[in-house]
Amino acid sequence: MSGPERSGRGTRAAVLGAGSWGTTFAKVLADAGCTVTLHARRPELCEAITETGENPDYLPGVRLPQTLTATVDAALALDGADVVVLAVPSQSLRANLTAWAPLLPPDASLLSLMKGIELGSTKRMSEVICEVTGAGPDRVAALSGPNLAREIAEEQPAATVIACSDDDRATALQAACHTPYFRPYTNRDLVGCELGGAVKNVIALACGIAEGMGFGDNTRASLITRGLAETARLGTALGAELTTFAGLAGLGDLVATCSSPLSRNRTFGEKLGRGMSLEEVQRETRQVAEGVKSCRPVLELARAHGIDVPLTEAVVKVCHDGVPAQAVLKEIMSREAKSE
Known part of the structure; x- marks a missing residue:
């Protein structure tokens, strides 16, 4: 063309x-x-x-x-x-x-x-x-x-x-x-746009899990904001432009996917947060929730570049390591206090 x-x-x-x-x-x-x-x-x-x-x-x-x-x-x-x-x-x-x-x-x-x-x-x-x-x-x-x-x-x-x-x-x-x-x-910025699209699915799973556990808007806003920081840290390490994550392919996509009941990843996470197993949710969910499979390679990518991605790590633990959501939440909230 x-x-x-x-x-x-x-x-x-x-x-x-x-x-x-x-x-x-x-x-x-x-x-x-x-x-x-x-x-x-x-x-x-x-x-x-x-x-x-x-x-x-x-x-x-x-x-x-x-x-x-x-x-x-x-x-x-x-x-x-x-x-x-x-x-x-x-x-x-x-x-x-x-x-x-x-x-x-x-x-x-x-x-x-x-x-x-x-x-x-x-x-x-x-x-x-x-x-x-x-x-x-x-x-x-x-x-x-x-x-x-x-x-x-x-x-x-x-x-x-x-x-x-x-x-x-x-x-x-x-x-x-x-x-x-x-x-x-x-x-x-192809790197930033693609990475924003991939990682937001993982953060949407985290938001869904929190929703399923009965938490509200403060929790979701905190997860979206820290999830954006996590995505931007990884993205800049891979050569993306920081401004991309403040735009439609970053913040825009993240907010929509983390907030809407139309989002497959958020809906999938919600069921996990209510106590269903990964296998149970997969059996009753017809469409693909990309974040379930992408969370592990995102974590591998972050570790290879020495980038801290605690929310992605938490989603991997819930989805693939069999760790209960309550235990993962306690672990995140007990992390060392530091500057934003």
Whole structure:
């Protein structure tokens, strides 16, 4: 995709992943004037989208534009695409992308909607994309912000950030998804935007746990604020710009995800806080709470750089080490007093 455009008109977009956010963003692209093909794994979901004009599994009741089509054929979805949007669960990206890489158009922009850190490698999603596809960093972008899918699908006003090292590509992507209800900003800080999106899921789990334990607004505000400090410490150690964490991809995304009952991570954490086990919550929760898997690689990343991340550490203990939430809370509150 070369050079800025004034709208998405004429742009062909492939969205790989037909969950709630992938489907919502496909709708945004179509509303901005793009011709959009949505790729879903299950034939029955594609048929439902084609026949009814909505995604009954993830966005029931939301009408999808006629310029949006669905297919199970990845090659068909990717054929001639100017923009390839990746909207699969973070931990499945490498396997999926390995299969899709030979089908990618050679100069298509690769836009990540995923907010996670890869288990094992501790790589950000853009790093995984570059590694698997061989694409240069200038072709890869990430979208992050306070973007709860259902609200955007209902065309409630929202803003977001598109981060890319190539200004022209970022501007073209901005035009491709700019609608009267969805306002994208550009930013060159890919590291900060991706890290803000990944760590906020972990902090949202902490907020949910506190909510499930019966705590109120002071506790949530404290967790959000200290969580932001934790994210910024790690981000600056990895080369991110501090100002990114005060913006939409930092504070904006953090507040929305930690506060809204629409947030999967907050809702997941709430059930943990009420005493359910990780396995019990996973059995009754249909959608992926990215923070549950990303909390461990975030902690590994922080330890590798000597960064103190007590809230992330606490979430790992509750989610993966079997430590009761009450015990973790007591440990956090008994930490040594120090300057903010």
